Amino acid sequence: MESENEVVGEMERELEEMRECYRSGGTREASWRKSQLKGLLRLLREREEEIFRALHQDLGKHPVEAYRDEIGSLIKSVNYALDGLKRWIAGNKAKLPRIALLMNAKIVPEPLGLVLVISSWNFPIGLSLEPLIGALAAGNAVVLKPSELAPECSSLLANAIPLYLDDKAVKVIQGGPGIAERLLHRKWDKIFFTGSARIGRKVIAAAAEHLTPVTLELGGKCPAVIDTLSSSFDRKVAVQRVLGAKFSSSAGQACIGVDYVLVEKKFSSALVELMKVAMKKMFGENPRESRSVTRIVNKHHFLRLRSHLLDPLVKSSIVYGGLMDEENLFIEPTILMDPPLQAAIMMDEIFGPLLPIVTLNKIEDSIEFISSRPKPLAIYVFTKDESLRRNMVSKTSSGSVVFNDAIIQYLADTLPFGGIGESGMGRYHGKFSFDTFSHQKAVVRRSFLVDFWFRFPPWNDHKLQLFRSSYHYDYLGIVLTVLGLKRTNGVPKSI
């Protein structure tokens, strides 16, 4: 077993080699970027079984969930990047005012250099590779540090990535908080972090030492506001989507999972009944046997979730579920009705299969409820009411807002995915991934042919007037002044 010092020494060498590799220019070529993306595609296709096994071992994740949330989503994203790559690399021309004679301007995206991606344990393949897609498409060299809390997936990535990608420019460094700490204090050209706000603060504080830009994908308590829907079809769909977003995506251990529900008092009991029916349909009488609910990742998180239910006022609010199996790290999908708002379950991000329902007098009160709390990564609103829709968008702030569904925004390549305030900074997905790992360099070209002679000292009123005109794009003014036909607005005499 290598000592940590040896590991660190080796790490330093590897990083220096990677910088050299980047400096040699190989990663900037479009052909290299394309080959890396295609390599990822092959990895996902050829290693699918292994990935299913690793996710099952680390989290008890069912292959359908694994495909829906991780593998399938990644394949979609790689294809989107391959499709857009040429266009993205080309950059954009910038419009110029007509007075800018014989000049052209454009924005040229360039890679940042050597970037660090720190991933999370709940979607250990997805959250490692999705940022990687952007970093590679943008032409960077990348170090990936997967989460040690999903060790099988971490190993899989460490073994597979060197076989499918350029191992001089893309490396996986495994390890726990000690290694992460060491990595954070190196100089990077960008750090991309997915995880908790507590660690997020450490990441940006470490980045500040080197003026390293960061993207932080954090979390929060994502509410699902369920309006009193009149159609029973709509009600069933809303319930299914909310429960699916809570319990069938990593058992609620998801940054964009539904954390809690807000509903009007008068609709709440009907809602709970509908939920119970839907729960039975999705998870059967014995959810533990259904294999459709992910495990809690480890004992620490299991105990954390269990402690929520130790509060007697919280425990007494359980209306469905509540079974906990410490040996198998299993918590059955649980619904609670109006637990005390001061309880930990209502203050901290739950990140588990416990769904509190909070009742309000009017559904419009949900706006105040949400805005008086830290800004979440997403707000989900199930309603057909136009005015509630408008107010939700304009009166609350969150990474995103989704109407009549949940989590699905993760799949949209054209929408930026990121947080605000406590839920994070920066964004990715689609072209936003490419941009987040690029520097948008401004490039202006001039010819030697034309120069406004009045650019140069010594200064006088005449030149000042010409400048005034040119700054106002007042072509006629320029012509007249040059011809001596316009009175000049002189330099203030009082100075």
Add this chain to the structure above:
Amino acid sequence: MAGAAREDGKPIDSKAALSLVAELRGAFASGTTRSYQWRESQLRGLLRMTDDHEQDIAAALRSDLGKPELESILYEVAMLRNSCKLALKELHHWMMPEKVKTSLTTFPSSAEIVSEPLGVVLIISAWNYPYLLSLDPVVGAIAAGNAVVLKPSEIAPATSALLAKLLGEYMDNSSIRVVEGAVAETTALLEQKWDKIFYTGNGKVGRIVMAAAAKHLTPVVLELGGKSPVVVDSGVNLQIACRRIIVGKWGCNNGQACISPDYIITTKDLAPKLVDVFKSELETFYGKNPLESKDLSRIVNSNHFTRLTKLLDEDKVSNKVVYGGERDPTKLQIAPTILLDVPRDSLIMNEEIFGPLLPILTVDKLEESYHIINSGSKPLAAYIFTNDKKVKEHFVKNVSAGGLVVNDTTIHLAVHTLPFGGVGESGMGAYHGKFSFDAFSHKKAVLYRSFMGDAAIRYPPYTDGKLRLMKALLGGSILGILRAIFGRS
């Protein structure tokens, strides 16, 4: 009163800073700053303020920096005016949500990106373009609908006081405030929770700002600096090249500008001719006695004067002066100075000069410039004068800087369709034009779905059939989807 201190005249401390932020949060929460009308009225206020007080502004700049009137009007007043006018013209458009296409994976749905203000933002300005660098970011912050606290630089005290007075008179004090002061006041402000911090200045303080922001997960824009190199190739009109370099260097606050040409790299063959042309052009512009010229800003204060003379007087550097070198401590003035082939490890080549000293480094072949440039940290700007297409392309591809200009210097600042910002040590984030609006906005993703179009395959109980169908759907192939539905894949 938008003024600096509290009512009792004491400088702002932590407690006062906390209550200032709380007050502005209250104002922001009331929704005042979000309306188009408010933003438009504030921008018009800035415009009127600038128009009405052009003379006062030029006077303050003359007092703080000895800045020539033309530079003040041009680079500070006119540019700020243009910023306001552009924002006023485009505000409606900028405020509109951006519709985006959606794909099969979220079908049926519609989506848009909505720009919303961040909340209460802090803008910390610099001393070299104290009017412009204070208000240009404020234009962006207001256009985006935020409440703003501006902290101008204390090293330009006349401008700082003028800003405090004028913003107090012309702007809505419930949401826009100026806090004057130095390190203590800035520290008190940095302890608070802001929704964004915009800082213009140097890398040392930039790190302090980002570390303070880290505590509150506050995003930042840092507009810093660096050593902006100018590569001069042969086969160019040297007179034009020199003029453009001179204007970018001494014509911009006497070299005290973040994007001023810092040093030149040229071939050994070209260097003597280049130096001659510089000498002749400099004399044309500033006369035989440049210390007397009214067209040069002075050095801002004695600290910087001492710093610059130290760079000049270093052993092995002082004998490399080929033009200029005169200084007048009473006037805080240093003449335009050119040095030839100073040692690479000298002080002058290892910190941002920010003054009227221009070292010229010579190389055998122009290609060697890249090694020199890339061995330092990424600057805010880099320039090249060449007529060779290949050389141009190579430069653009291989030099990383905030912005590049071919055959001129500094003008990219005035192109509002280009993002203005640094990379690496020269900063993070960008602004100008719509980029200012974006820098102070949160781009919120909004996805609208209907209750129709739900696929049972999304939900448990999970089966192999669902897995096949899911693969087909995410893979996007119609044939694949049909096969999966009919159970044939």
